[in-house]
Every structure is written in structure tokens, then in C-alpha cells.
Amino acid sequence: MATTPEAAKTSFPPFDQSTFEPQLVWLAIVFGILYLLMSRVALPRIEAIFDARRVARQADISEAARLRSETESAIASFERALADAHARAEDISNKTRDRLNVEITKKRSVFDAELTANRDTEERTIAERKDKAMANVGEIASEVTLAIVRQLSGVTPVTSEAAAVVGRVLKN
Amino acid sequence: MVAESPIDQFVIKQVFDVGSLPVTNSAIFMIAILVVASFIMIFGTSSRALVPGRLQSLSELAYEFVASTVRGTAGQDGMRFFPMVFSLFIFVLLSNLIGIIPYTFTVTSHIIITFALAALVILTVILYGLYRHGTHFFHLFVPSGVPILLVPLIVMIEIISFISRPISLSVRLFANMLAGHITLKMFGGFVTMLLVSGSWAAYLAPIPFVFTIALTALELLVAFLQAYVFAILTSVYLNDAIHPGH
Numbered sequence: 001m002a003t004t005p006e007a008a009k010t011s012f013p014p015f016d017q018s019t020f021e022p023q024l025v026w027l028a029i030v031f032g033i034l035y036l037l038m039s040r041v042a043l044p045r046i047e048a049i050f051d052a053r054r055v056a057r058q059a060d061i062s063e064a065a066r067l068r069s070e071t072e073s074a075i076a077s078f079e080r081a082l083a084d085a086h087a088r089a090e091d092i093s094n095k096t097r098d099r100l101n102v103e104i105t106k107k108r109s110v111f112d113a114e115l116t117a118n119r120d121t122e123e124r125t126i127a128e129r130k131d132k133a134m135a136n137v138g139e140i141a142s143e144v145t146l147a148i149v150r151q152l153s154g155v156t157p158v159t160s161e162a163a164a165v166v167g168r169v170l171k172n
Numbered sequence: 173m174v175a176e177s178p179i180d181q182f183v184i185k186q187v188f189d190v191g192s193l194p195v196t197n198s199a200i201f202m203i204a205i206l207v208v209a210s211f212i213m214i215f216g217t218s219s220r221a222l223v224p225g226r227l228q229s230l231s232e233l234a235y236e237f238v239a240s241t242v243r244g245t246a247g248q249d250g251m252r253f254f255p256m257v258f259s260l261f262i263f264v265l266l267s268n269l270i271g272i273i274p275y276t277f278t279v280t281s282h283i284i285i286t287f288a289l290a291a292l293v294i295l296t297v298i299l300y301g302l303y304r305h306g307t308h309f310f311h312l313f314v315p316s317g318v319p320i321l322l323v324p325l326i327v328m329i330e331i332i333s334f335i336s337r338p339i340s341l342s343v344r345l346f347a348n349m350l351a352g353h354i355t356l357k358m359f360g361g362f363v364t365m366l367l368v369s370g371s372w373a374a375y376l377a378p379i380p381f382v383f384t385i386a387l388t389a390l391e392l393l394v395a396f397l398q399a400y401v402f403a404i405l406t407s408v409y410l411n412d413a414i415h416p417g418h
Contacts, residue, residue, distance in 0.1 A: 013182040013282075014350065019196070020284045023184070026199040027288055030206050034263060037206075039255030042213035046235045049220050049228075056222055 142166040178357035197277045205266040245407035261403040268395030281349040290342035301413035312416040352391045359384045
């Protein structure tokens with residue numbers, strides 16, 4: 001420790017008054033420069049950085065808000081279009097159903113009429129055939145009667161008489 | 173073997189002269205503080221990045237930390253003293269932190285430095301208080317709502333408390349740094365003394381070594397804490413100058 005004077009070595013170094021003056025001078029110089037650098041350069045620059053960041057964030061937020069409102073209007077118009085399409089689809093299906101119902105009713109009535117006409121025709125035909133058959137039955141019965149009478153009595157009756165008798169019996 | 177005295181680390185040594193101004197180890201470390209502070213705060217922010225890098229984050233963190241301390245203690249009005257509080261904080265913090273590195277010199281372990289910084293704070297408080305409030309500033313010593321009989325006593329106590337502020341502010345920092353470094357040096361000295369003792373005691377050397385490590389961690393905390401205490405007390409005192417009426 002030859003670098004320190006004897007006086008300083010004996011006393012406690014922080015209380016060595018001979019070192020006060022140079023320390024104060026250096027502190028004034030260094031702290032003065034530090035203060036100037038911080039107050040004029042560093043701190044305003046950091047404030048500017050914060051400001052720029054805030055501005056950028058504000059811009060981002062408003063951009064996000066704009067995009068969101070755009071999205072919302074897009075969703076709204078999509079939903080409107082969807083509702084329109086739904087309404088139109090229902091309309092079309094209703095109209096089609098009504099049209100088909102009308103057609104079906106019309107066709108059915110035509111068909112019913114045809115069916116009724118056919119049935120009447122058929123019934124008439126059946127009645128005619130039945131009448132004809134019944135007439136034939138009378139003829140056959142009178143012929144059978146003639147044959148039976150001839151066989152039993154040997155007399156050949158008049159055909160018209162036999163037919164009249166048969167007709168009387170059949171009516172009963 | 174005589175161990176180096178634990179207070180030798182505080183000796184101011186003259187390294188060379190600039191004209192009539194002696195450049196001491198203290199001066200060199202003050203300049204180192206200035207260089208480190210400028211590196212972090214000016215070089216670190218030079219890119220002005222919106223998304224900060226490491227150094228810029230560090231400067232922004234320091235800014236935010238001190239700014240919130242000042243704003244929280246002295247209000248928005250106190251922000252006019254923000255550059256001063258910030259310079260004090262960064263100076264004390266870097267001085268304390270650099271001082272922990274072995275073989276360095278701790279600028280704030282000298283009472284004259286801490287007292288000069290405290291005097292700067294108190295002078296600012298007094299001058300700004302008088303400038304802003306005139307004689308109303310002296311209401312600081314007369315709390316409102318005190319019975320008239322007690323006023324002389326209270327005023328005396330308030331004046332003593334005001335005068336003791338620069339003393340407590342400077343001695344707190346100085347004593348913390350001094351005591352911490354002496355303790356570190358002593359435990360470090362024990363390690364070497366035990367190791368060179370040449371007896372079984374050499375096997376005990378790891379014990380003070382572990383203590384040294386733990387103390388270094390503690391000193392890191394103290395270094396930061398004392399810088400913070402200095403900054404927040406400065407804000408509190410400045411708040412008195414801004415709002416002396418309680």
C-alpha cells in the first residue's frame with residue numbers, strides 16, 4: 001500500500017478529508033453529464049418509444065374494431081340472404097304443393113267421373129246380360145216343359161201356351 | 173500471514189493527473205458508471221424498436237420502475253423531477269452493483285459522495301419549495317390541526333426531522349455499502365487465512381466461502397434496495413416541496 005500517503009492510511013479512508021475535494025469535483029462532472037444525457041437524450045427517447053407504441057396500439061385497436069364491424073355486417077348480410085333464401089324456398093314449396101294439390105284434385109275428379117261412367121256402363125251391361133240370360137231361361141224352361149208334357153202325355157202342346165205358363169210360374 | 177485490512181478496499185488511490193485534477197480510482201469508477209448507464213439507456217434505445225430487444229427492455233423497465241415510484245409518491249406534479257430521480261437511482265444502483273464485482277471500487281461507499289447526493293436532493297426540495305410556494309413552504313413545519321400550545325414543540329421536532337433527512341439519506345446508503353463490503357472482505361479473508369494455516373483448520377475453509385457466496389447474493393439485493401430507497405425517499409421529500417400543506 002505504498003500508493004497512499006501515511007496520513008490517509010492511518011485514518012479511516014471514507015473520512016479522509018483530503019479525498020473530499022477531488023471526489024466532489026468528479027461527482028459534479030460525472031453526475032452533471034449523466035443528468036444531461038438522461039434528461040436530454042435517454043428519457044425523451046424512451047418517452048417517444050412509449051408514445052409510438054401507444055399510437056401503434058391505438059391504430060391496431062381501431063383497425064381491429066373496423067374489421068370486426070365489417071365482419072359483423074358481413075355476417076348480418078349473410079344471415080339476411082339466408083333468411084331470404086329460406087323464405088323463397090318455403091314460398092316455392094308452398095306454391096308447388098298448392099299447384100300439385102289442385103292438379104291432383106282435378107285428376108281425381110276426372111278419374112272419379114270416368115270411374116262412375118265405367119261402372120254405370122258395366123252395370124248396364126250386366127243388367128242387359130242378366131235380362132237376356134233370364135229370357136233364355138224362360139225359353140229353355142218352356143222347351144223343357146214341352147218335352148216333359150210330350151213324354152208324359154204324348155200330346156204336343158202349343159208352344160205359346162207353354163211359354164205363357166212358364167212365364168207365369170217364373171214370375172211367382 | 174497477515175490478511176489485507178478489510179478497509180483497504182475503500183482507499184482512494186491517485187492513478188494519474190489531468191492538469192491539476194487528480195484522477196483517482198473513485199473517478200475512474202464514476203466514469204465507468206456513466207459509460208454503463210449511457211450504454212444501457214442511450215445505445216440500448218438507439219433502434220427505437222416498437223418491440224424492444226434486451227437492452228431496450230432493460231432501459232424501459234428502469235424508466236417504468238422509477239417513473240411509477242415518482243408518480244406514486246409525488247404525484248403527476250412530481251414528474252418534473254423525474255430526470256433527477258432517475259439519474260440518482262441509476263447512479264446509485266450502478267455504483268452499488270459495480271462495487272460487488274471483486275477488486276472494484278464502490279463509489280457510494282464514501283460518505284462524501286452519498287452526502288453530496290443527499291444535499292442535492294434537499295437543496296432541490298428547499299429551493300423548489302420556496303420558488304413554488306414562497307413562505308407557504310414553511311407550513312411544512314407546522315402540521316395543520318395541532319393545538320396552539322404544542323406548536324413550538326412540533327415545529328422544533330419537524331425542523332430537526334427535516335435537517336436529519338440529508339444525514340439519514342446519506343448515512344443509510346454509505347453505511348450499507350461500507351458494512352456489506354467489509355463483511356464480504358472479512359469472510360473472504362477467513363477463507364484464505366484458513367487455507368494457508370497449514371493445519372486441519374484448512375478443511376474449515378469452505379464454511380466462510382459459502383458465507384461469502386450467500387453474502388454476495390444478499391449484497392446484490394441490498395445494492396438494488398438501497399438505490400430504490402434513495403429514489404423513493406427523494407420522491408417523498410420532493411413531494412413535500414410540491415405539496416407542503418399536508
